[in-house]
Amino acid sequence: LFINKGFKDERVFSNYGKILRDVGNLKEAEIFTGNAIKINPNFADAHSNLGNILRDLGNLKEAESSYRKAIELKPDFAEAHSNLGNILKDIGHLKEAESSHRKAIELRPDFAEAYSNLGNILGDLGILKEAESSYRKALELKPGFAEAHSNLGKIFKDLGNLKEAESSQRKALELKPDFAEAHSNLGNILRDLGNLKEAELSQRKAIELKPDFAEAHSNLGNILRDLGNLKEAELSQRKAIELKPNFANAYSNLGNILRDLGNLKEAENSYRKALELKPGFADFNPIREKS
Numbered sequence: 540l541f542i543n544k545g546f547k548d549e550r551v552f553s554n555y556g557k558i559l560r561d562v563g564n565l566k567e568a569e570i571f572t573g574n575a576i577k578i579n580p581n582f583a584d585a586h587s588n589l590g591n592i593l594r595d596l597g598n599l600k601e602a603e604s605s606y607r608k609a610i611e612l613k614p615d616f617a618e619a620h621s622n623l624g625n626i627l628k629d630i631g632h633l634k635e636a637e638s639s640h641r642k643a644i645e646l647r648p649d650f651a652e653a654y655s656n657l658g659n660i661l662g663d664l665g666i667l668k669e670a671e672s673s674y675r676k677a678l679e680l681k682p683g684f685a686e687a688h689s690n691l692g693k694i695f696k697d698l699g700n701l702k703e704a705e706s707s708q709r710k711a712l713e714l715k716p717d718f719a720e721a722h723s724n725l726g727n728i729l730r731d732l733g734n735l736k737e738a739e740l741s742q743r744k745a746i747e748l749k750p751d752f753a754e755a756h757s758n759l760g761n762i763l764r765d766l767g768n769l770k771e772a773e774l775s776q777r778k779a780i781e782l783k784p785n786f787a788n789a790y791s792n793l794g795n796i797l798r799d800l801g802n803l804k805e806a807e808n809s810y811r812k813a814l815e816l817k818p819g820f821a822d823f824n825p826i827r828e829k830s
Contacts, residue, residue: 547578548578549575549576549578549579549582549585550575550582552571552572552574552575552578552585553571553572553575553582553584553585553588555571556568556569556570556571556572556575556585556588556589556592557572557588559571560588560591560592560595565592565595565596566596568592569589569592569593569596572585572588572589572592573589575588576589581612582612583608583609583610583612583613583616583619584609586605586606586608586609586612586619587605587606587609587616587618587619587622589602589605590602590603590604590605590606590609590619590622590623590626591622593605594622594625594626594629599626599629599630600630602626603623603626603627603630606619606622606623606626607623610623615646616646617642617643617644617646617647617650617653618643620639620640620642620643620646620653621639621640621643621650621652621653621656623639624636624637624638624639624640624643624653624656624657624660625656627639628656628659628660628663633660633663633664634664636660637657637660637661637664640653640654640656640657640660641657644657649680650680651676651677651678651680651681651684651687652677652684654673654674654676654677654680654687655673655674655677655684655686655687655690657673658670658671658673658674658677658687658690658691658694659690661673662690662693662694662697667694667697667698668698670694671691671694671695671698674687674690674691674694675691678691683714684714685710685711685712685714685715685718685721686711686718688707688708688710688711688714688721689707689708689711689718689720689721689724691707692704692705692706692707692708692711692721692724692725692728693724695707696724696727696728696731701728701731701732704728705725705728705729705732708721708724708725708728709725711724712725717748718748719744719745719746719748719749719752719755720745720752722741722742722744722745722748722755723741723742723745723752723754723755723758725741726738726739726740726741726742726745726755726758726759726762727758729741730758730761730762730765735762735765735766736766738762739759739762739763739766742755742758742759742762743759745758746759751782752782753778753779753780753782753783753786753789754779754783756775756776756778756779756782756789757775757776757779757786757788757789757792759775760772760773760774760775760776760779760789760792760793760796761792763775764792764795764796764799769796769799769800770800772796773793773796773797773800776789776790776792776793776796777793779792780793785816786816787812787813787814787816787817788813788817790809790810790812790813790816791809791810791813793809794806794807794809794810794813797809
């Protein structure tokens with residue numbers, strides 16, 4: 540292969556790293572992108588690509604450093620600003636993340652993905668109407684943007700507009716039928732609408748498409764609890780925790796199911812674990828002794 544024959548074009552190494560990332564070979568992708576940077580330490584695109592790979596690998600602080608290096612080398616690099624915003628969101632620095640996406644949009648006003656990412660952050664900050672506007676702008680720029688349709692649906696759900704929320708998720712799935720997150724989001728909306736059997740099928744479809752999707756396992760557990768299938772619901776929450784051991788909501792949901800099953804001591808332990816992971820957890824359901 541040319542790569543192993545003393546080839547010295549950093550763009551080739553970087554592009555090959557992108558292909559390896561796309562097919563899921565993240566460690567190899569990291570090596571080839573690193574080689575591109577060794578050949579040309581000032582190659583901003585490679586630093587940004589390396590950040591994407593490190594984020595996928597869960598190395599968030601290293602990914603942040605890579606994006607900051609890309610921006611230092613190329614201050615008008617809109618994609619790197621937006622990627623940095625995604626990392627800052629992941630590590631909980633929402634206001635700084637918002638600034639990064641706004642900078643990306645300032646540099647590239649037609650950047651639909653940055654508008655959608657900004658919407659995600661505004662949603663997390665509870666600024667729902669502004670988040671809705673951001674998603675609408677993303678869709679104005681890119682009408683076939685399935686992720687933005689799905690994200691807009693989540694905002695509609697938070698605003699209590701369940702039928703609009705359902706329509707947005709169905710539009711996302713029409714555009715991208717294998718979109719696991721949209722199937723799960725649709726399941727949550729259908730549950731709120733009282734369509735429990737259809738909601739169950741949506742969560743199961745999400746899991747079929749993405750078996751390690753912890754949130755879908757937990758959402759399925761909630762629906763199974765609503766349907767009265769408590770033992771199966773318990774297994775779903777335990778699977779969610781196995782996949783994502785720091786998943787406070789799943790511990791709280793498991794506590795609810797264990798309480799329904801009469802396992803009060805185990806339920807209490809589950810609630811305590813949820814609070815340990817997420818102090819001040821609003822969904823905490825303490826068990827009180829009957830007087």
